[in-house]
Amino acid sequence: MGMSFNDDPQWWRSAVVYQVYPRSFADADGDGTGDVRGMIDKLDYLAELGVDAIWVSPWYASPLADGGYDVSDYRDILPEFGTLAEADAFVEQAHARGLRVLIDLVPNHSSDEHPWFQQALAAAPGSAERELYLFRDGQGPDGDEPPNNWPAMFGGGAWERTTNPDGTPGQWYLHLFDIKQPDWNWENPAVADEFDDILRFWFDRGIDGFRIDVANSMAKAPGLPDCAVDPETGEPVAMVLTGTPYMNQPHVHDILRRWRTVADSYADSGLGPRVYVSEAWVTPAEELAKYIRPDELHTTFNFDALMCEWTAASQRNVIDLTLASTAAVGAPPTWVLANHDTTRVVTRYGRSITGARFTPTGIDHEAFAGIGAVPAGATDVALGRKRARAAVLLELALPGGAYVYQGDELGLEEVEDIPEELLQDPTWERSGHTIRGRDGCRVPMPWSGTQPPYGFGTAETPPWLPQPTDWSGLTVEAQNRDPNSHLALYRTALAERRANPALGDGGLSWVEGLPEGVLAFDREPGFRCVVNFGPEPYSLPEDAEALVASGDVSAGVLGADEAVWLRR
Structure with missing residues (x-):
């Protein structure tokens, strides 16, 4: 049966959660669209990967104008994905393997077909x-x-x-998003009551928690005042990260407290706590921390870390800001490198600009946040993949919990050449065909075989988004045979994380006096993570034992863009 769910009531403080994007994860019936039956079939893969929980992006009934974030029925499953009975079976089968299940809640807007x-x-x-x-x-x-x-x-x-x-x-x-996504009126008690009921509907079915879509958006400023206007262009200025009349309004926290009460009412269910993770693109860190005060949500995605450039100084600043702000409210940090909205890690880190610069007080310039367009220029995929391997060791060594987006464990890159007529993200239409949108990170998973559809769909009914022809070496099947593969690194790191008492929730101490570009921290008992962001190789301590490394450290040297976990 696997572990009992009563084992650790604080499981969420250290959990590694795997994000399934149902449309692109696994296709059991061969129609080119992922489905719940496919998710059930791959539960052993996720258990062997070594994650603790699964977050399922929206599987609700939907016209799919925005990939399922336009919900027409919050209490049923999209027929293309399966049935409510199959969803129940997925939860039951996940629990049997000791995996918890989080699903999406989309509370800012419904579908116009609701x-x-x-x-x-x-x-x-x-x-x-x-x-x-x-x-x-x-x-x-x-x-x-x-x-x-x-x-x-x-x-x-x-x-x-x-x-x-x-x-x-x-x-x-x-409609803050697409025309087909009208915003709910959260000033209306009937809306609040409806969402209480939706939460209970799924909690009663055994769901362990919810990821709250745009958790900072439901409350609007009283009177719906205009945005500030750029004096030169006359265009409204949408300062989404720092707050607008429709984002991060103070009374949004009243809604979150109400939801916490619903979750806490299940405390005696015998299935452990029901929990929330917030998706809130909010900066600075202390403002984001308000979402995880003790009577609000349990955890929140740390998008500062996702947006941060690949440099030692910026990464250390983000880590310090995050640890301080979450500690102040008694919540664990939650690290995330990518999701279904952001450019793939391999591609971001393979560009000349890898993200935003962070100072000791916060974000210095936004560069590209991972959402939308990446900077012009070619991607060095090999460099990006090398850095992505180091990045996951950094992420999984940090205090708190972590999220893995499906395909990142395979080292998939962004697919940047999807034919225009196949693009589905509403951003493509709404931008007048100037912004391609997020489809490039949503291309279906390659499972097996040497050519598309790689075990997803069939030649007659190809995947809903086309896969690259050069992914044959990236399939799960191919990586299973290679002990040095991206997938093997994830499995090794996740197994070590689960076994090592120093990892998960807790604190860290920085190792000072290292060469420029080398970042290292210690965690107790007896663990050190070293990441080399610089161009020069770094000689590791002679008495150190390597537990997991992103490259070859057999000669006692950590190369550029590599990371290692040491027993000290």
Whole structure:
């Protein structure tokens, strides 16, 4: 049966969580789209990888206008993915292997095909149905100007005008993301009650927790005031990371406290705590830490770490800022290198600009945050892969928990040449075909074989996004045969992490006086992580025993862009 779920009520403080993007993970029925049955089939793969939990990106009923983040029914599974019974079986089978399951909650917006929004469109202005969403009259003489100047996250404006039943132009509704994603009105108690009920629906089915999509966005500033405007261009300025009238508003925390109460009501269920991880693109670190105060969410993704450039100074600054801010609220840090929204690690680290610079007080310049376009220029995939191997050893050695995005354990790079007619991310359309969007990190997993579809789909029904023809060496099957593969490194590191009492939750102490570009820290008992960001090889201590290394350290030397775990 595997481990009992009562073993560690604090499991989430150290957990390594694997993100499954269902559409691209595993395809059991060969139709070119991933499914829940495929997820069940690969549970042994995830157990052998050595993770503690699985986070499933949205598997709900959806028109897939935004890859499932446009939910039409929060209590059912997308038919292309499977059935509610199969979802229950997945949870049961995961639990039997000692794996916990987190699923996505999408609370900022629904699909425009959600029955409540369809009822709102059919109802009159001021009706109870419209009060569930954010409908407003337009500005200007005929109401033909949007209610305010807010920009949408996927491009264009954040308001869409409706048409009345008689064909005349009607009110506008808010959509911070795609036109097909109307924002819920969180000032309405009926919305809050509905989401309490959705949480309980899934907790009652045995789900261990939720990842909260854009956890900083539900609350809007009273009166929906305009954004600040760039004095030169006249365009609204969306300072998403630091706060806008629609992001990181103080009263968003009231919603999070309410959800914590729902989770805590399951404390006596015998299945361990129900937990949350927040997706909130918020900086600086002490502002993000508000989301994980003791009566709010348990953990939050650390996007500063994801955005940080590959240098010793910036990485140390991010680690210090993160440890200080999370310790101040008694929460564990949670490290993340990538997800379904961000450019693949191998590609980011293979560019001349690898991310944002961090000072001791925070982000110095944003560079590219991993979302959207990467800087121009070619990717040195070999360099990116070398750095990605070192990065995962750094990530897994740090205090707290960590997240692995599917395919990162294989060293997959961003697919940057998907034919334009096959792109599906709404960003592509909304940007007027100027920003390709996030499809390049969502290409289906290569499992087996020497050519596409690599065990995902068939030649007759190819994967929903095309795979590169040069991935034959990156399949799970190929990497299983290679003891030096990316996959082998992940398995070795995760096994050591699970066995080593120094790793997981806790603290660290920096090793000072090292050459420039070399970063090292100690954790007790008897563990040291060394990462060489510099160009020169670094001689390791003579008495040190290497536990796991991203390269060959048999000669006692750590090469450029390599990392090692030592027993001291």
